[in-house]
Amino acid sequence: MDILLKTKSFLSNDLISKILDSFFGKASQLIFTMVFSFVCARLYGAEVFGQYTYGFTLVSLLMFLAKAGMDNGLIYYIPKDGYKYVSFSFVAVTLLATLIITIASFIVDEHYVRLMMPLVLFLSLEQMFFSVYRANGNIKKYYFINGFLSISIRIMLIVIFYLTFEGHQNVNSVIISLYVSFVIVTIVYFRNSRNTFSKVTYSKEFLLYSLPLFVSSVMGVVLDRIDIIMLGNMVSKKEVGIFQISVQIANITSILLFIMNTVLAPKISELYHSGKLEDLKNIYIKSTRMLGIISLFATIVLCLLRKYLLLIFGYEMINGQTALVLRAIGQFINAAVGSVWLVLSMTGKPKIQMYANLFACIFNITLNMILIPIYGIDGAAFASMISIGVVSVFGYVVVNRYFQVKPYKIF
Template sequence: MNITSKVKSLMQGDFFKKIVDSFFGKVASVAFTMLFSLVCTRLYGAEVFGQYTFAFSIVTLLSIFAKAGFDNGLVYYIPKYGNKYISLSLFLSSIISAVIIIISMFFIEDTFVKWMIPLIWFSALEQIFFGIYRTTDRIKQYFFINGFLALILRIALAVVFYFVFEPTAFYVGVAVYLSFVFSNIIYIYSNLNRIKRINYEPTFVKYSFSLVLAAVMSVAIDRIDTIMLGQMIDMKTVGIFQISTQIATFMTMILIIFDTAFAPQISKLYHSGQHEKLREMYVKCTRLLGLIALAALIFLVTFSDFILSIFGQEFPEGQMVLILKLLGQFINVAVGSVWLMLSMTGRPKFHIYGNLLACSLNIGLNFLLIPHYGMNGAAFASMIAIMVTNIIGYILVAKEFKVKVYRFF
């Protein structure tokens, strides 16, 4: 079957529609996120943006514990049991969020970080609602709220606060707070018919909790270098590093868009016994993802200096960071949805072990390299961690599902 036939076969049916919805939603989300970063760097400067990024990275990491794997647990269970465990997920996540927020207040000394900590609850709820929307075929609605309305509000508030108040990280934080409150109110209102009485089920909770460590490791791989740079270097470096990282995520966006629609599809095909169709879909889609990732890599590396200069004269310092991050993300996209294939088919332990290895590598290399090479050392550590974990994931999928995506590997 030639490339044209493969593309046509993928474009047929409801799955392709979900991909399209996810594509336009995620593109809008990434575009407006980058616009928010551009506004912050141009108006508030690299140091203030770095201060915000450092605090929000801690919030993002802790919110993984707060959502407790319920977002992916719902993706796995909703095809089988409908809305049965949605209320339980929201209730338990709120309890866990409150505990984490209270404990964090005793251990965190930085005033701004401490002020940002309650965002953990809003962030955790948003991720759980994301799991609900993607599994109930409402990806378009979610991205309209999260990737358009909330971010437009965030950007507008950041601009208004700059001209009305003193341009500090505090007002960037206020803009983020209000956008999260706004989006979560809409999520709750739009899903009132799904939020009913709480049905406690130990099996569901156990399955969801088993995904927490994998999720923590995944976010740690993505955020730990930012946090360590903030502790070991300075906030200006964090700001430059974050912009390079965000640009590199343009390549990852290709995989995220696909995963948004593919995760529920994996669960449905697996539970319905259509294993051959699942294998075929994974192989075709991964080959296409690899080609798109290669084109994106060439384009972004070629124009890396120009793209970074858009954010300000300080940001081309992060060119090597961007290139190293892009190389790591290329491997990530080229192997496809390996960890989803494992976790959505009842094999979450593989994801845990793979991410634990990657996170350990990332932290260890960061400790060794950041003191000597700064943000370039952090980027190299991240690249190695991402490459290693995804190559291992690819080998595991090839073995478990008896598939071979590429001719020689």
Template sequence: MAIINSVMVVFGLTSTLGVNNAIIRLIPEYKKKYPSSSSYLIFKKSFKIVFIFSLISGFVFFISSSFISHTIFTNKQLEFLLPIAAIFVIPQAIMTISNETLRALKKIKLFAFNQLVYSIVFLIILLLLTQLDFNLYNPIYAVFASILFVSVVVVSFVFNFLKKKYRDDKQSVKSKQIISLALPMFMTSSIHLIIANTDIWCLGIMLTEEYVGIYSVAIKLTLLSSFILTAFNGIIAPKFSELFYSGKMSDLKSVAQNSAKLTFWITFPMTVILIFFGKFILGFWGEFFEIGYLALVMLAIGQFVNVAAGSVGLFLEMTGNQNVYRNIVFAGGIINIILNVALIPKYGINGAAFASMVSISFWNIAASIYIKKTFGFSISYFSQIIPCYK
């Protein structure tokens, strides 16, 4: 299940090609510059782009499924499941672009409702399949069926909603414009995906599975704080674009700084708990896991810097600086890979955690500095509590 999900994430990324992020930037921007019908036009063009690329990505996934199952994972069971998964790359991409359109339109309740519907549909289908025939693959089949069902419902709703609310006009949105904006965002997302897995891959090559397991638990504990930032990003992303392209810079500054302040104080207690009681918490998985305490502390510090810096990456992407952010993240990725390769052989999971902490801190601080120099203000919460940081 985990392997199939990870492979689908990779091919899902190439299916949307960053258009899912670009649409969050474009719809609020065009709504301020042009008639409301531009939202419908952007969605139609984005849908066509994603559909074409998901067909290509799904086809590549399908024909390479045998190679992936035998050569990369050496798992014969995947030979049967991966070709099926390849088919569902298309509805998954369509579902993603439709949901992101709702976010761009600031229909957050509908967006959240769709996430809930997916979970409910998954549970219902899983229960039905289990009642009909107990099979170890039932959870996987339930995921596939849920993706198909929800994608059809969501895309139908978005098309009808936009078509009814926004009538077509002469305002044109070129596919080239969408792709040129989406590609840097796609590259940034790809680098983020690589960085998120580099330490695990390196540990898997250089150390035993036991240490990989300890490190994985430490990562999951520290990622709880970043989920808060991700949740806020889902709400404020279209707001950044709307305020910037409306020329409301003081409001933009206020929204960015207030969101950073809120996420800081929500995650601060979580970070303190992990630092002071991390060893005790790791002990729930067994005494052996306590050796991951130092790694847990470093990972927690890295994620705390990520949250305290605010939504710097999103801010840059929503204000037309996606190329700058891509370059910053790329540099952070190089640092991450070099440090992992250099430190893991000698320091093990602590070396991997240090590499993660340094690279995450680097791109957040670098992005914060660029925002300060370009816009004349900092969105980091540090700038609000430390005078010298201003």
């Protein structure tokens, strides 16, 4: 409580307001996502839910290729140059997404995955809008669209399809619900952000800065999601569905880190560009201490209640108990070190994260190849825990030495 009071006294009222908006927005998004997973898994079964998870994970990986780091580039440049590169980044992302969709459609074998490929464009545009909303401070509005409106539409549609086509439900019903929701919210995003678009301004500097952020983002999502792709190819789609539920529950441990990063990214960039490094370091120290305490409490609760939390999604999901614990521990380490990679990327040093994530990905894939055939989803969860833990601790050490800060006195 003392740490929370000190943090509140330090941070500006505006920043506190944005953190609260991000907290309630992300919490509502998480709740609605869990409700969607619950409804989908309960109505359609672990097999169909696993197919959806596998396909959507692959689409998400390709989305990170399409946005090419330009979403984080916007967060870095908007506090500095305003909306100068917004139009250019959206055009570039649209062209890249179209190219990726075309190529992937010829490579992918599974019919339902090919049907999901155009979602790469919608997901990429959504992430670009997320960056604009973050830079503008309109976090509450974004989460209303992304967390409430979009997922509510999906839930409503999969229930309608289930009742309408009883006995003939398959993954196509889930895919249709995704398309409808993405089309609607993309129109809403454009209407709300039309004042940020102007003439297309090409910038080599913008692209070069975004490049290492692009590699870091791709490696980061590969590190977080490659286990699902490998499980989908090495075991069954049912195991993928069980693993996905365990991952979603375990990620509650690090939800506050995502919330902090959402708000602090433009703030850190602003402080860095204005030369207020002491304020930047103080924000990092206080937010890291708070993250460490809250994430530790969340990890303990999740580990103690793991069986009962998984039973909510169906009896067959209790096979994910060990995976849930391992993933939760990994996410605890990730949250406890604070916004280390955000600090580096928003202060002109994105290449460090790029190299660290590249190493972690190679390490994680190697462990998955060894452990999944032997231990299944538990092996994938252990590989993820070790890889995330190693790269998080490395980032913590780098930030501590580079900025001469030490959030935890003993380390």
